[in-house]
Amino acid sequence: MGKTLFARLSGAPRKARRALSFCGLSLAALVVSGCGDSNLLSPATVENTTRTYSVYALSGASGLLPAAYSYVTESIERPQVLSNGAVNFDVAFDLTSDGKVAMIPVRVIVPAPPLGAPAVSTLRSETPFANLTRAPDKGYAADTTIVAGVGETVLLQLHGSGCVYGYPYYAKVIVDSIIAAERRMVIRSLVNRNCGYRSLAEGIPES
Structure with a gap:
């Protein structure tokens, strides 16, 4: 059994296994250009797919409901430190006092579980979710809570990807709706789970 985590949040939050992938480059290719060069990456094998799901507020909802x-x-x-010392989530969710969604990276809530917690960096996007087809590689704030309203898009840089050369995964996330009476949020996201790739368009990415 894992240990469920709780955070006390008021307004803007105060506190709040890993899929192994390989870039597959030869040493020579790595020396020439590095794993991030889309011309030398191994062909992508994981399809980019948009997913929609409901999560509940970390505060004010049942402790049995998913909140991350x-x-x-x-x-x-449900945010936990598992019996093996790992954490089971990247981002937790809460509702702020002004009715927006707080997206809380794991290290904000659990800075140092036994096996460590992966870094998650956030970046607000001015580009609508549907039009956002490529993640930037700079400008992210490491392990920083970000607050978004309905229709607002957030970019994530996920350093717990497990890529052998340390490259992150990238994701885009949008708040579709908030059902305040249920402390529930409907979230939509797309994650590129191919090492070194930043495309956020659906399908098998080319870059």
């Missing part, structure tokens, strides 16, 4: 998401495994979770 693992973008590396694409699964809803």
Whole structure:
């Protein structure tokens, strides 16, 4: 059994396994250009797919309900430190006092579980979700809670990808709706789970 985590949040939050992938480059290719060069990456094998799911507020909802998401495994979770010392999520969710969604990276809630917690960086996007087809590689704030309203898009840089050269996964996330009476949020996201790829368009990515 894991240990369920709780955070006390008021207004803007105060506190709040890993899919192994390989870039597959030869040493010579790595020396020439590095794993991030889309011309030398191994062909992508994981399709980019948009998913919609409901999560509940970390505060004010039943402690049995999912209040977080693992973008590396694409699964809803109740935030926990598992019996093996790992954490089971990347981002937790809460509602702020002004009715927006707080997206809380794992290290904000659990800075140092026994096996460590993966870094998650956030970046607000001015580009609508549907039009956002490529993630930037700069400008993210590491392990920083970001607040978004309905229709607003957030980019994630996920350092717990497990890529052998340390490259992150990238994701885009949008708040579709908030059902305040249920402390529930409907979230939509797309994660590129191919090492070194930043495309956020649906299908098998080319870059």
